[in-house]
Amino acid sequence: MRSAIIRILLLLPAVLLLSAGAPYSNARPWKVTAYIQSHLYLAKELHLETGIPVPFILAVAGLESDWGRSELARHANNHFGLKVKPEWRGLQYCKQTQEFSGLDAYQETACFRKYPLIRRSYQDFGRFITARKNYQATQGLSVWDYQGWAEAIQQGGYATDPEYAQKLRGIIWRYQLSEFQLTD
Template identity: 45%
Template sequence: MKQIIIILLVSSVVFSCGSRKRYTTSSKQQTEYLRSRKFRHNKNETVNKTPETDTEVIPKVITNTSDYVKVYSSVAIEEMKLYHIPASITLAQGILESASGKGRLAIEANNHFGIKCHDWTGATVHHDDDADQECFRKYKDAKYSYRDHSLFLTERKRYSALFDLDIDDYKGWAKGLKAAGYATDRKYPDKLIALIERYELYNYDNQVTGKSTQSKYKPSKQDVHYVVKGDTLYSISRRYNISVQELQNINGLKDTNLSIGQELLVKS
């Protein structure tokens, strides 16, 4: 009798363990099943996520003209496609008019082309120019300044002859802008052309037209001076045997202010 009782007890324990094991296995399988369902659900939720793409990193702070070109070249190219104004001309004017993005109008009003108020109904800023405290347009973003520049040229009859020129004829455009009265500075065309050839801005025209990008002019290291602490236009002019006026002309400088690291062309 004792042996029978022992056998029954052992059988009961074995059966109980087997049931627990089967239950555990079943629970584990269920957990895995639920996890797999949750994973698939999450994947479906992220299907429309925009994939990361390789994009050029552009400087957040513009410290020199090369930075300016990197930041705004894509904007100038887009304007060229839409309005048939050479990107090289737009960039050169932006560099010249805004002092490479460091002028007061560019900083405080995102106005890179010195466009005055006229019939403007948006925000404004006042700045000394041909007269004291003239009214200039103010933009939320510099790209709107570029668009306004395109509209300014395309919507005024006095610039209509420019659009008869080849779209990549930057020399003709530079001279035509002066002839149409865009600027009073008689050296304005020379300044634009010098900037275009120094920074090879014509290459951005070629990106639109599909022409080969061959360098037409590239200054040697001996032709460029990088401003260091203590430099003045006068000291630089003495060093390179060039007049202050010529330094200003070939670099499109409106005053004698310099910044450390600034690139100056010291040979015509």
């Protein structure tokens, strides 16, 4: 009897620890949860201004900025990996980056847009996606068609990674980002 009580007392902390976890503790690492808590309002604002789905915005920002921890996010407030284009008149931040030619990855130096505030990065992403002709395929897509959004920007040339759309869909699904979509 005494040994049974001792076993129960030894197992009790483990059982309590396992049962007390948050429902998304395994689904979302702390860096993802922290990023969402800090930036969800920006994604919602951008959605209301542009119609771009909140989960899609969060997935692109998370992938491109490593959930706010990348060099580009920390030093240039660029959470979407937007590069300098000929029309860009703002600041820039140049660094080594991985690109793809087909399935072959290589390193090159590229210059990216630099922003004084993270909010400007979100706003610029919205303008970039809604105003450029190569992303017209996003127009008319449902806010729930994350696969369509991911395929449209990949086909429009947003990233050279041939698995970019698949990565975005995986992030939305794995981290249950669809729960943040506003129902306009």
